[in-house]
Amino acid sequence: MNSTLRAPGNIMPMNAAHPSLAGFEIAVILPCYNEEAAIGAVVEGFRKELPQARIYVYDNNSKDRTSEVAAAAGAIVRKETLQGKGNVVRRMFADVDADIYLMCDGDITYDAASAPALIAKLVDENLDMVVGCRIDSEAAAYRAGHRFGNALFTGFVATLFGNRFTDILSGYRVFSRRFVKSFPALSNGFETETELTVHALQLRMPIGELDTPYGARLEGSNSKLSTYRDGWRILLMITKLFKNERPLMFFTIIFGLLALVSLGLSFPVLLSYLETGLVPRLPTAVLAASTMLLAFLSLTCGLILDTVTQGRRELKRMAYLAVPSVGALLGKRG
Numbered sequence: 001m002n003s004t005l006r007a008p009g010n011i012m013p014m015n016a017a018h019p020s021l022a023g024f025e026i027a028v029i030l031p032c033y034n035e036e037a038a039i040g041a042v043v044e045g046f047r048k049e050l051p052q053a054r055i056y057v058y059d060n061n062s063k064d065r066t067s068e069v070a071a072a073a074g075a076i077v078r079k080e081t082l083q084g085k086g087n088v089v090r091r092m093f094a095d096v097d098a099d100i101y102l103m104c105d106g107d108i109t110y111d112a113a114s115a116p117a118l119i120a121k122l123v124d125e126n127l128d129m130v131v132g133c134r135i136d137s138e139a140a141a142y143r144a145g146h147r148f149g150n151a152l153f154t155g156f157v158a159t160l161f162g163n164r165f166t167d168i169l170s171g172y173r174v175f176s177r178r179f180v181k182s183f184p185a186l187s188n189g190f191e192t193e194t195e196l197t198v199h200a201l202q203l204r205m206p207i208g209e210l211d212t213p214y215g216a217r218l219e220g221s222n223s224k225l226s227t228y229r230d231g232w233r234i235l236l237m238i239t240k241l242f243k244n245e246r247p248l249m250f251f252t253i254i255f256g257l258l259a260l261v262s263l264g265l266s267f268p269v270l271l272s273y274l275e276t277g278l279v280p281r282l283p284t285a286v287l288a289a290s291t292m293l294l295a296f297l298s299l300t301c302g303l304i305l306d307t308v309t310q311g312r313r314e315l316k317r318m319a320y321l322a323v324p325s326v327g328a329l330l331g332k333r334g
Contacts, residue, residue, distance in 0.1 A: 024329070026053040026119065027098035030075070031088035032106035036064040042104070043073035045112030050119075056096055057106065058088050066106075086187035086195070093180045099329055101175040110134075110172040114212040118174045121208055126327030128179040128205040129196070131165060132172030134214035149231050153238065157194065160242050160249075161201040165209065168197045169234070172212060178323035179205065182316055190230045191237035198241045203317055247309055251302025258295035262288045 028046045032039055039057060046055055057070035057077050071077045080091045089103070100119055104110050114132060122130045154168045171193060179200070187195045200207050243250045266288035269281050279285055 024100055024123070024326075025098045026050060026100045026102065027096045028053050028055040028102045028104070028115075029092045029096055030055070030057045030070075030104055030106045031060060031080075031085050031092065032057055032062065032066050032070070033060040034062045034064050034066060035106040036062070036066050036069050038108040039066055039075075039106045040069045040073045042106050042108050042112070043070055043075045045108075046102075046104075046115060047074055049112050049115045050102070053102070054098070056092065058092055060084070060088050070106075082188075084188040084190075086185065086189050086192035089192045089196075090185035093183060093185055099177050100326065101177070101180050103171070103173050103175070105171040109215050111213040111215070114172075114210070115174075118172075118210055118212070121210055122174045122176065123326055123330060125208060126206065126325055126330075127208050128176045128325070129200050130174045130208045130210060131167060131170050131197075132174075132212035133167040133209050134170055134172075135211045136214040149234075153194065153231075153234055156235075156238050157197060157201075160238070160246065161198055164201060164207060165197055167209070169193045176323075176326045178320050178325060181323050182320035184316070187237055189233055191234045194234055194237050195241065198238075198245060202245050202313060203320055205320075245309060245313075247305035248302040251298045251305070255295045255299040255302070258291050258298060262291035262295060265291065 028050060030039070030042060035042075043055055043057065046053065055075045057067070057075040058080050059067045059070070059077060060080050061083055067077045067079075078091075078095065080088045082088075082091075092103070093101075100122065102115055102119065104112075104115075110132065118130050118132055121127065150167065150169045154165060157165070157168050169190075173196065182203075183196065183199050185192070185195070265284055269279060269285045269288065272281065273279055
């Protein structure tokens with residue numbers, strides 16, 4: 001796959017030796033929608049690079065022959081009728097049982113030859129997620145709007161949750177079993193990558209990145225990502241996750257904004273009172289006082305929800321720790 005791409009920087013060489021992964025159950029999970037033109041080559045590429053892996057193709061209501069082509073290439077084909085990549089990821093994580101999971105899009109833009117190196121990094125460093133950071137060498141591979149949006153959203157997530165990723169929207173990822181089985185999977189669409197990233201950051205999981213080649217789609221394979229519609233949904237997901245995972249900071253910002261409005265409204269009223277001893281702008285005074293009450297109500301909500309969120313995070317952490325790490329599995333089988 002994408003064998004014509006050259007690997008700039010520290011991208012893994014195409015012919016790198018496969019790591020020894022004997023004893024691990026590896027699942028390649030491929031969410032697909034109308035990928036008849038590419039899915040056969042994708043399955044064959046992963047079959048070549050990871051001959052010991054089981055390859056699953058989850059067809060999300062395709063209108064073409066995606067399922068037939070995937071099955072002919074040797075994949076295990078399953079269906080998910082709820083439309084949207086997030087719904088497919090939720091189903092895949094629930095249904096598939098393995099020690100290591102490799103998730104990739106079925107559009108041949110990601111490099112199957114990088115799979116052994118991604119998995120080796122997960123195993124060797126005992127990580128829970130490794131992200132394949134996209135390095136493109138074809139102008140058509142990575143549209144300017146998508147590149148800008150990825151940089152923007154990556155910056156937002158870094159500011160709000162921690163700066164540990166450089167490509168939060170990459171669809172090429174390797175997971176440990178304990179990551180997959182502790183992930184709540186609440187999103188519906190392309191914002192699922194953002195949710196995966198924030199889940200790892202909030203639980204402070206051991207994570208890593210590896211540069212991988214990123215190529216153009218084959219003729220007949222079209223992108224399902226809408227720059228503006230899905231960009232807006234990703235932004236809403238970041239905001240929602242910020243509110244849910246960092247409620248004290250979220251509501252403190254609202255408190256500060258409301259408090260500034262209240263002080264701005266009350267300042268001329270206070271000056272009039274100090275000069276005349278009267279409050280001639282009674283409606284403004286009432287509005288200022290009400291706005292300040294709302295500000296402190298917002299702060300109180302943040303304090304309460306922060307306690308609730310801490311409890312939720314502890315439960316997710318316990319679910320995460322209930323599953324053995326890749327390193328523990330390696331020790332038992334060594």
